[in-house]
Amino acid sequence: MTIDARELNELTRKATELMSETADVPRILRNRLGEQHQLAQAADEMLGSIESFVRELRCFDISSQSTGSGPFEGS
Amino acid sequence: MGVLDLCPVDVTNRNRLDFSLYIPEADFEHLIRILSEARSRATELAASIGARLGTDHRLAELANAASTRIENMLREVRTSALESPAAGGLAELQGALQNEVQPVTPSPANPPEQSPAGIDTMASFAAQAGLEPEHWVLMFVKDLISQLRASGGINFEMAERLLQQRKDDFLRDFLIARRMYRTYPRLFPELQGEVGPADRETIPQ
Numbered sequence: 001m002t003i004d005a006r007e008l009n010e011l012t013r014k015a016t017e018l019m020s021e022t023a024d025v026p027r028i029l030r031n032r033l034g035e036q037h038q039l040a041q042a043a044d045e046m047l048g049s050i051e052s053f054v055r056e057l058r059c060f061d062i063s064s065q066s067t068g069s070g071p072f073e074g075s
Numbered sequence: 076m077g078v079l080d081l082c083p084v085d086v087t088n089r090n091r092l093d094f095s096l097y098i099p100e101a102d103f104e105h106l107i108r109i110l111s112e113a114r115s116r117a118t119e120l121a122a123s124i125g126a127r128l129g130t131d132h133r134l135a136e137l138a139n140a141a142s143t144r145i146e147n148m149l150r151e152v153r154t155s156a157l158e159s160p161a162a163g164g165l166a167e168l169q170g171a172l173q174n175e176v177q178p179v180t181p182s183p184a185n186p187p188e189q190s191p192a193g194i195d196t197m198a199s200f201a202a203q204a205g206l207e208p209e210h211w212v213l214m215f216v217k218d219l220i221s222q223l224r225a226s227g228g229i230n231f232e233m234a235e236r237l238l239q240q241r242k243d244d245f246l247r248d249f250l251i252a253r254r255m256y257r258t259y260p261r262l263f264p265e266l267q268g269e270v271g272p273a274d275r276e277t278i279p280q
Contacts, residue, residue, distance in 0.1 A: 002127070011120060014120055015138075021113060025109055028102055029106075033098070042147075046147075050141045053137040053140070056133065057137075
């Protein structure tokens with residue numbers, strides 16, 4: 001299956017927006033409930049999961065840029 | 076540890092009701108709105124990546140993991156909003172959702188674009204079903220049709236997600252409408268005669 005660099009850039013942009021928009025959730029819960037509250041910790045884990053996804057997507061994006069703008073085989 | 080090992084987030088047994096600190100109702104609204112939109116975005120991203128790279132691809136697994144985390148977080152926040160004593164009176168919302176009560180809400184500022192034929196069809200459907208144009212069922216049907224047109228197909232999982240999203244929108248609108256009614260009762264003269272003082276927290280159909 002293939003994906004081109006433009007699509008990947010768009011996906012990366014959307015994922016980065018997602019990460020940015022959800023950053024508020026753990027912050028609010030930490031402020032209201034404290035860092036040790038398990039709901040706040042669950043929110044931290046959620047954000048960590050999104051960050052891992054975005055980080056991986058960015059790495060994938062960078063590798064795709066080096067092959068040019070044409071379609072390439074996904075790893 | 077594999078990606079999918081991180082997916083199941085069971086916070087149901089956590090001490091979620093230990094609200095030693097106050098969470099205002101507005102914060103719950105804000106959190107639900109953020110998480111609801113995030114879930115839609117994450118689902119869309121996961122579907123896009125899965126369709127292009129395959130569902131077994133690491134990126135697709137990471138996207139699904141993030142989506143699941145968001146889904147669970149949203150569920151937990153919604154439950155907390157309904158059960159928290161700090162939210163005061165939100166139990167009525169649970170009843171409203173279970174009874175499928177439709178609150179009085181304004182039309183969305185930016186409704187999805189539809190062809191005149193589509194609008195006529197929906198208006199006809201609404202009239203036949205005896206529903207108000209703003210009823211959530213109609214919104215849900217519009218969501219289904221939009222999804223079908225965008226992706227060329229639909230499955231039960233997507234339909235469930237869209238329905239859940241509609242429920243979250245309902246919850247958010249309900250909280251906003253109730254807060255407006257409490258804060259500005261004079262703006263709702265048509266409700267003054269129908270709702271007694273003891274029932275002022277209840278949003279009629």
